[in-house]
Amino acid sequence: xxxxxxxxxxxxxxxxxxxxxxxxxxxxxxxxxxxxxxxxxxxxxxxxxxxxxxxxxxxxxxxxxxxxxxxxxxxxxxxxxxxxxxxxxxxxxxxxxxxxxxxxxxx
Numbered sequence: 001x002x003x004x005x006x007x008x009x010x011x012x013x014x015x016x017x018x019x020x021x022x023x024x025x026x027x028x029x030x031x032x033x034x035x036x037x038x039x040x041x042x043x044x045x046x047x048x049x050x051x052x053x054x055x056x057x058x059x060x061x062x063x064x065x066x067x068x069x070x071x072x073x074x075x076x077x078x079x080x081x082x083x084x085x086x087x088x089x090x091x092x093x094x095x096x097x098x099x100x101x102x103x104x105x106x107x
Contacts, residue, residue: 007064008094011087014063020056022046027066027079036069036076 015021026045027037039053046053057077060066064083069076 008087008090011063011065011083012091014059014065015087017056017059019046019048019052020060023056023060024065024079024084027077036078038074038076040074042077 015024023042023046026042039050039057042048042053042057043050057066057068057075061068065080065087067078067080
């Protein structure tokens with residue numbers, strides 16, 4: 001079966017990895033500015049190599065779940081809480097929908 005490439009599926013794949021979920025937890029409450037985090041900060045917390053951190057951050061950014069801002073030679077990251085709240089609502093709606101076979105049956 002081919003993987004779906006819609007935005008919802010992209011976000012679900014992004015959060016399916018436990019390392020990326022941990023990154024999102026680490027970025028909780030961080031905004032771009034004095035309290036944001038860079039790859040080196042995440043490296044210290046996670047004990048992963050910089051290329052691995054960069055890969056995870058690229059996946060999260062492409063899914064719209066983190067924001068990245070280049071500041072000099074550093075890239076600073078913050079979590080997109082609005083996008084995460086929207087995703088939580090989308091998951092809830094998706095799981096509450098009746099299957100197509102049940103939607104059109106008379107009561």
